[in-house]
Amino acid sequence: MFSGAQISLYPMTDGFVDVILDAVKAMDTEKLRVETDDVSTLLVGPHEELFAAMQALFETAAKTGHHTVLHATVSRGCPGEPDDPICEGPLDAGLFGPLAERQAEAVESVKAKPTSGQRADGQFSLYVPGASIHMDEVYGCIDFLKQAGVFAKPKNFCTKLSGDSAAVFEALHQAFVRFGTPAGHVALDVTISANSPSLKA
Amino acid sequence: MFSGAQISLYPMTDGFVDVILDAVKAMDTEKLRVETDDVSTLLVGPHEELFAAMQALFETAAKTGHHTVLHATVSRGCPGEPDDPICEGPLDAGLFGPLAERQAEAVESVKAKPTSGQRADGQFSLYVPGASIHMDEVYGCIDFLKQAGVFAKPKNFCTKLSGDSAAVFEALHQAFVRFGTPAGHVALDVTISANSPSLKA
Numbered sequence: 001m002f003s004g005a006q007i008s009l010y011p012m013t014d015g016f017v018d019v020i021l022d023a024v025k026a027m028d029t030e031k032l033r034v035e036t037d038d039v040s041t042l043l044v045g046p047h048e049e050l051f052a053a054m055q056a057l058f059e060t061a062a063k064t065g066h067h068t069v070l071h072a073t074v075s076r077g078c079p080g081e082p083d084d085p086i087c088e089g090p091l092d093a094g095l096f097g098p099l100a101e102r103q104a105e106a107v108e109s110v111k112a113k114p115t116s117g118q119r120a121d122g123q124f125s126l127y128v129p130g131a132s133i134h135m136d137e138v139y140g141c142i143d144f145l146k147q148a149g150v151f152a153k154p155k156n157f158c159t160k161l162s163g164d165s166a167a168v169f170e171a172l173h174q175a176f177v178r179f180g181t182p183a184g185h186v187a188l189d190v191t192i193s194a195n196s197p198s199l200k201a
Numbered sequence: 202m203f204s205g206a207q208i209s210l211y212p213m214t215d216g217f218v219d220v221i222l223d224a225v226k227a228m229d230t231e232k233l234r235v236e237t238d239d240v241s242t243l244l245v246g247p248h249e250e251l252f253a254a255m256q257a258l259f260e261t262a263a264k265t266g267h268h269t270v271l272h273a274t275v276s277r278g279c280p281g282e283p284d285d286p287i288c289e290g291p292l293d294a295g296l297f298g299p300l301a302e303r304q305a306e307a308v309e310s311v312k313a314k315p316t317s318g319q320r321a322d323g324q325f326s327l328y329v330p331g332a333s334i335h336m337d338e339v340y341g342c343i344d345f346l347k348q349a350g351v352f353a354k355p356k357n358f359c360t361k362l363s364g365d366s367a368a369v370f371e372a373l374h375q376a377f378v379r380f381g382t383p384a385g386h387v388a389l390d391v392t393i394s395a396n397s398p399s400l401k402a
Binding site: 005039 | 205206207209211212213214215217220238239240241243245268270271274275276279280281282322323324327328329330333335336339340350356357358360361386388390392394397398399400
């Protein structure tokens with residue numbers, strides 16, 4: 001199983017370089033492979049570490065008070081990627097239970113997460129390429145988000161999320177590991193925003 | 202066929218609101234349905250209009266000289282979306298020919314596009330959810346990008362693009378309409394960047 005993310009951070013300020021560099025320092029990347037270019041930074045490694053690193057990056061940038069957006073293209077099990085020992089983790093161990101069971105486990109994981117005090121608003125799309133179960137899993141995931149308390153509203157092509165950043169990132173993490181198929185390809189297109197002036201209007 | 206995009210523009214400057222509002226004015230949205238919230242703007246309509254609007258938005262913001270990124274989640278044929286008469290277009294009319302034929306047509310469309318003089322660097326992922334042909338179409342699309350002269354490099358989970366913005370947006374447009382299946386679900390996760398300081402270093 002190969003899992004990772006291409007992440008980009010967009011602080012809407014003239015001092016964006018410093019906000020990005022400080023936020024990058026907040027990520028614990030000890031267990032991750034990291035590669036950066038002018039468009040995004042690749043993180044490869046276990047899914048727990050991936051989502052913890054993204055949450056730290058987002059929260060550190062959000063605390064500056066600037067309107068800041070994190071975008072991530074997250075993927076596991078892509079048939080075009082080789083397996084990588086760095087990615088080994090719990091997901092490889094088990095088979096998936098029925099949808100209702102996975103939804104309950106996912107909700108429990110979100111509820112168990114300590115809050116951060118940072119508000120996060122965003123949206124994401126879940127893709128299960130190459131699998132005929134695609135829409136069942138997508139609808140099952142949306143049900144889970146409602147139960148977990150981070151569902152904001154349905155949108156075309158994606159689902160809007162809102163809540164404490166710890167709950168939002170854990171919900172994305174659970175969407176990533178508990179839906180689709182255990183060994184199959186799952187991809188997320190994630191956008192998480194902080195301090196938008198549109199919300200203050 | 203329902204087609205549209207959730208788009209967001211990220212100008213990395215204290216004056217981001219004005220850059221966004223000016224760029225939005227540059228989009229021709231006469232044939233599009235537009236809905237905005239704090240995270241993204243929905244455009245629904247024919248695919249030619251969608252990509253032309255995104256190109257205008259990007260180029261107008263890029264011309265300010267600020268480091269600016271456009272992100273778009275683009276989708277057609279999603280089984281969760283109702284058909285919409287506003288989206289009718291050439292794609293609905295025809296069946297797909299063999300891959301090599303579609304690649305040649307796509308290359309021709311990119312080459313025929315008048316240049317803008319604006320450089321664009323970015324990356325995108327093509328998803329064909331629910332279809333077993335997923336990876337064949339993805340690899341076929343990457344081959345087309347190489348032939349069209351906008352392929353920059355392979356990356357994990359996505360393909361990096363570079364070139365004149367007109368060629369880059371037309372390549373994305375062609376990827377959207379000529380790959381996957383004619384009536385099936387195709388989604389793009391698109392990031393296009395201008396004026397990155399990383400490229401000036």
